Amino acid sequence: MKTSHGRILTLLVLIGVLSATLAYQIWMRRTTLPLPPSPGPGLSSPSLEPKRSVRLFFASADEGSLQEEMREIKAGAVHEEAKMALLELIKGPGSELVSPLPPGIQLRQLYIDGQGIAYVDFGPALRDLHPGGSRAELLAVYSIVDTLAYNFDQVKRVKILIEGSEIETLAGHIDLRRPLKPRVDFDERS
């Protein structure tokens, strides 16, 4: 008798705990994640995704400097946001500005270390399709560096890699062996 009573008690307690947990979970879901008003058929609800704006750096129309264009990206972890900002940069400008990067380049990996250096790994097209010329190279390199460093406080310097390896330059001019600090203007003491 005693054991049978014990079993029933255990079962009751178990059921009680389970239903309490379930109720709690349902309650939690309702209070912390209120369901959005049900969208009509065929309508999505993009407005609910948290977003942030980033400044992308493209070449000016006269190809003499870098200029900003604002763009919205999905908010998330820093390195996810940084990747998205670069993907937007690769897509190119939506205005009269000029894309400083060769078309079709691949962003492979991005890593931000504890010292504030962002390591950005690109596919070979960034180097191989580069038109050459120090102006074009400065614009390409610093569009990447500036886009990362001016949008993400964690990024102080940027190091560009190709296929996971360190490279000397993109087209024979700008030293990429070391991480670079951002700059928009290439005039002396700017």
Next chain:
Amino acid sequence: MLLLFFASQSFAAEAIEVFVGEKRVAIPVVAFQGRQYLPLDQMAKALQARYQDLSGKKVRIWLRDSSFLLREGSPKVVRGEEGISLSASPLLLKSGWVVPIDLFSFLLREKYGEGVWWDKDNRCVMVGQGAYSVRTLRYRSYSDHTRVVVELTLPLDFSWREETDRVLLLLQKGCLSPTIKKKEIIDGGGGLIRVIEARQGPDFSEIELSGLNPQRAIKIFALKGPHRVVIDVYNKGDKVEETKPSREEKVETSTAAVQPSPLKLVIDPGHGGKDSGAVGPTGLKEKDVVLDIGLCLRDLVEKNLGMEVVMTRRDDTFIPLRERASIANTAKGDFFLSVHANASLRGKAEGFETFFLSYEASDSEAREAAIRENNVIEGEGVNPRSAADLKVILWDMAQNEYINESSRLAEIIQNGLDEVQKAGNRGIKTAPFYVLMGVAMPAVLVEVAFISNPEGERKLNDDAYRQTLCEALFRAISEFKGHFEKKMGMVRGTKSS
């Protein structure tokens, strides 16, 4: 990260070595699907870190005050709210956890901060090593003797051995500064010494003077303030006892004779060989244009300015960037001009601009970053095993002391071009140009025009226009030479000592 890059280039999965103070720990590398991993237990031991297996194929590593969470199948390391991406995901094998090799590099930095570096040549990581003890090696020829001075950071025991045509100086516990040249060939100076070599042994340094006249006398002694060992080589018959150690300083300053020699200009025509540089809309190549201008400039400078000219390339040859600075430095050039033609993205840009090395590449923050990046301990805490790495950095910082002169040269070059071109003066600028980075003399890079727009290409294809540019550069070099001689005249005689 650098650790990873280096290691991934090596196919053989050798062990890596960690030196913590005097202790040596070897960690075997596990190669798996082309990536390199370290067994977590051994890595943790080397770092004196703890770790604990958690359910759900997770593991937590404790290092100092931080903990790092890893999960199989995820390349992310989570510390608090921060996520760090690794090159690969950790794996839970039968033998235990293995982690991507870059996690080790990351944790090392976490633990030791700046006091850690990766020795690429020896494939080992060194932590908290001591400083070098042999600071500099210099020599000077006097009328009756040649003096070699080995400057130390602390007094060292030394001994020497004389042979027919050489003398070997052994410095116990010597550790050569990476800035010391391994081999120096001495021209002139009475021919008392032909070659000075510095070598690093396991716990001693060795200085060898060779090519000595068998008929010579040698005097070796130590001096203080700073600590140094002096080797004087005399022709036999000269009075050795005339120069007493106590008179050394006086002797050094009073006999600093100025030997006038022609100034040397290094001309570096950009690109070459397989590297065409920028290409114009109808196919004109930057490498051909700048070589033509460079050779023209060489002829004008040699004929009219009484200067020596060193070309980094005389024909359509590919010369790596790194070698260009080396050619200039080996030739002991006085100033360096790299000639380029520019290109932009859509061929819209035009004009000319002159660059000197950016302040970024020379400021202290950049220097620290460079040192950090190369995993080399800062300041004098240098071990000979990392000498190669540090040398690269110091070499790269060679432009530091020439920034003012480089800026002046850039200004003169830019003004020179401005006189012959009606429009398009884009001014002087700074940027971290690779080719200027290691040049130990005033150095600039000039972009004479844009080859990427049709009008610019047409002009650069015209002999007369190139001649005009060449003459403008020549006049600028002539002006800078005057300025340089005025400014450097006093210093020049002491350059080689």
